Amino acid sequence: MAEKEGSIPPQYDVNAKWDACLDLTVRRFVYASLGGAFGGLLFFRSPVTRWASIAFGAGLGIGSAYSDCSRLFDGSPAKLAAPKITETPAPQIV
Numbered sequence: 362m363a364e365k366e367g368s369i370p371p372q373y374d375v376n377a378k379w380d381a382c383l384d385l386t387v388r389r390f391v392y393a394s395l396g397g398a399f400g401g402l403l404f405f406r407s408p409v410t411r412w413a414s415i416a417f418g419a420g421l422g423i424g425s426a427y428s429d430c431s432r433l434f435d436g437s438p439a440k441l442a443a444p445k446i447t448e449t450p451a452p453q454i455v
Contacts, residue, residue: 378433386426393422
């Protein structure tokens, strides 16, 4: 099949990236909230702790969607730098 000459390459199609990101965010938010609700019903008796487990699940879903969406937009989430190790020996006290 021949491509249109005016078509946008996939890496520059921002509308498709936003569509994929919104779809991913909504799905992960709903599924993680449902998982938190099921876990809350299974493990907790108090309504407050059940709502807290739903909120925790929703936060996990949104956080994982944010990580994947930042990778989709060619960004990267903040990474911690490894500590630099030096090869110099420690001074010895006599």
